[in-house]
Amino acid sequence: MERISLAEVRHVAQLARLQLSDEELAVLQGELSSLLDHVEAIVALPTEGVAPTAHPLPLSNVLRPDVPGPCLEQRDALAAAPEAAEGRFLVPRILGEAP
Amino acid sequence: MPEGFDLVVGLEVHCELSTATKLFCACPNAFGSEPNTNVCPVCLGLPGSLPVLNERAVEFAIRIGRALNCEVRPAVFHRKNYFYPDMPKDYQITQYDEPTNVDGFLELRDGSRVGIVRAHIEEDTGKSTHLGGSGRIHGADHSLIDYNRAGVPLVEIVSAPDITSAAQAREYVSELRAVLVATGASDGRMEEGSLRVDANVSVRPAGAAELGTRCEIKNLNSLRSLVRAIEHEAARQAALVSAGGVVRQETRHWDEEAGVTHPLRSKEEAYDYRYFPEPDLVPLVPDAELIERAEAAIGLMPAARRERLVALVGEGDSPGLADQVQTAIELSLDQLVLDAVAAGAEPRLALARAANEAAAKAEGARALSATAFAELLGLESAGTLSATQSKQVLAVLIDEGGAPAEIARRLGFEALEGGEVESIIDEVVAANTAEWERYLAGDEKVAGFLLGQVMKASKGRANGKIVAAALAKRRG
């Protein structure tokens, strides 16, 4: 019994915006499952009352003054664009508004 | 509200902050530039770029929090992950479960309080325009993306579900806008998208304790759409429940032209944002000094300013007066009125000119010299300028500055000499002998006609009051 179902793998691929073939999904199901088995060693560790560490440095309040600096030229901003028109990045049609 | 139902509304207001630069980079925070010119590696999400938090955006956010009676707390930025082409990194940096401002309230004009759950800092997205088809997102062939707005600082103000009518929702947004402008953190312009409102709407059987399922309505670009959308959505949900149906939790789009809301996404596409602490930023822990500095910079709140203004012009015996007071407060023109009155202007005239004529050019009007404004109102009160002339002079004064009397002369609004008025009356009498006879015989109906003829012959330079007096004098 794999730790993660094929349907879950498919759902995760969708969340990650990765188009994968059925074969690739099946391989990933096995790999993800064995990786999760490996990770199980820490999932079971008692950590009640332990604060999470998101960051190795005890820094806070790193701020910059509200002073304008140089921008890219429009042509440099668009230079690497796969497609552009009218000074903007061109993309295929968008289905649905932002969530 | 449909019979037998209670309405429950919570509002999410996104407010763009009036900083000089974006939230995480030094690009100008400017509206209306050429596309993709206010961009850099950071706000384009180029590989390797990193965000650095704008100090002033933080101060503005705290001003807003304190003005809304919030507790200001240590905060952690998170990443909200979802793919959308107007978002350069395909995640939004926002505050999640530890926002800067929590637990406040806004008191409305009628004394009711709407709870503020949180007011958190986040970055804005870019803007897309849609090509082909209808020019709207649906049916378009392609979209074009401009990232000038990407990374502009926002504060998202989330109200408690304390609002019980569309009218109260309108009142909330309008008062909130006045508060935001008063803090100096925002220009409050809904039409330019500086203020954007989403409404969470639900209904429940009258008196029921449990909340109904809510729908989130997007695309509310004006107070008018807000009211219409809430009314429509309430009616839709009530009809659905009355007919034995259930309301589905979903996001709906307000269609201004059709006057209806329609669903944006189906349930199976529900998003999973995978929030986690933003590792490229460190916690924001406002210290007492920063909070004090922010508080000190907050102007007098609208409620207090409203009181002050009402004390000056009196309670409204005409319904228009209360509206004028509110407009002046919302647009922060009340200080101008106060200063003009202190400089000798007549209070109600000052308020009327501020709330009606100056309001159209509010930004310029806020910078207007109160002395010049008072001088202009003095000319109007004395009858040297007619109301129409005074309004025209005011428009020039706001745009260009200068001395009102000088502007009036330039526009040809010099009051006519007494002799000139008399000679024009002579001409009018000679050209309209029949009407003049009727006037002399006591026919009041013709008085207005004669006055109009004199004004016309003077090309608007004569003062109506003076002409009327001169006509009356000839009749004896």
Place this chain on the structure above:
Amino acid sequence: MTLLGRGVAGIAAAVRSKEASAREVLAESLAAIEQLEGELHCFHTVMAERAEAAAAALDEKVARGEDPGLLAGVPVALKDNMCTKGTVTTCSSRILENWVPPYDATVVTRLRAAGAVVVGKTNLDEFAMGSSTENSAFGPTRNPWDTARVPGGSSGGSAAAVAAGMVPLAYGSDTGGSIRQPASLCGVVGVKPTYGLVSRYGLVAFASSLDQIGPFTLSVADSALGLEAVAGHDPADSTSIDRPATSYAGLLEEGVEGLRVGLIEDFVSEVSPSCAEAARAAAEALGAAGAKVEEVSIPEVLHGLPAYYVIAPAEASSNLARYDGVRYGLRVGGPDVAAMNARTRGAGFGKEVRRRVMVGTYALSAGYYDAYYGQAQRVRTLVVEAFARAYERFDVLVAPMTPSEAFRLGEKTANPLDMYVSDVCAVPSNLAGHPAVSVPFALGAEGLPVGVQVLAPALGEGLMYRAAAVLEQAAPPAARGPVRPGGERRA
């Protein structure tokens, strides 16, 4: 002796004194690259023209009597995940195959300011995900000691380029051992500095809370110079430590007399006999030099690997979302933008990257966050606290660097977990944000170099280098580069 053979400090001194020109040094470097690149494949891009212009400009600066900088005329190679304005930066990925950044990483700016001459961009595992440099979309790099073997990874191109004597100094990035592990496998010195010591601005992110840039060199003294040149506060990186840069060169002679040294026994039992023996011998060498050496058990460090393989992919899944075909890089067209995104990413990312993006997405997703990502962060705290306790008793810690000597190409590509285990001794330092160095210390049973790791608390680079310098003295010269392909010693 060749100019390159003088090392970083020697070259800078020669160029500064006009004994040699930056152009002469560069010519040696370009010739070595020309000669060896075909066999080793260390580089994606060799910037010969730009480098020649930079060397000429530096020579003029010297001629004008101006200070040419700490790294005057030193040829430098950069892992190809550091942005170079106007020069393609690929991260060894199809998705960025032709991407030319419009800006320089802060390290690049600093290196140029220090007089270094950037000669090229080196091969890596795609987006720095890997331990062998086999996960490069453009072919693997080979270990100069034995071209049938991997150089380690992910900074394999930089490690091998220094080991083969193509450049005296190269930079890599270390997220979970990606500098130290290839340094160990190639017989060179590799340092992962304290998190926040070197700016990450312009380093293409893999896992933001773990990534650090650091130097590869043939000697400890050169490493200290290479680190000093790029370290120091950068306002463009919010996680940069706001402290003036320090010079480590003066500390190297101080020795370890009286220092308290702990040998982490939990790692010793995890590695091959040769690697374990090297670590024990290193501890003894420090003892012989006057340090007080003890074995210490820090069992929490063994939780590091599973915690790392949750945290790093989770951050990566978010960092790599931006490669969506909209603004730069590869686009594979589709009927709508979501389809275009998915096709682009499916085709543009290699296997290992797709795998880690999947793991990371899963670990952050609704219902799993707390069990995986949240738990891994709490375990991270346990690791940090365990180190803190250890550093109450010890000034520095010593450990093996890798579980084995360099393995054969293809040996560990079938099962990802086999490869992941390469980082077991490395990742705790990344989780804690502490500095660590791999020093070449022995030749193993297979005749290949074996490194030993010195770990220090945050900002303990000075102590770390002092211990490393002592180990360098104690190590047999045969254990370190430069070597020609096949392990032949270079003159």
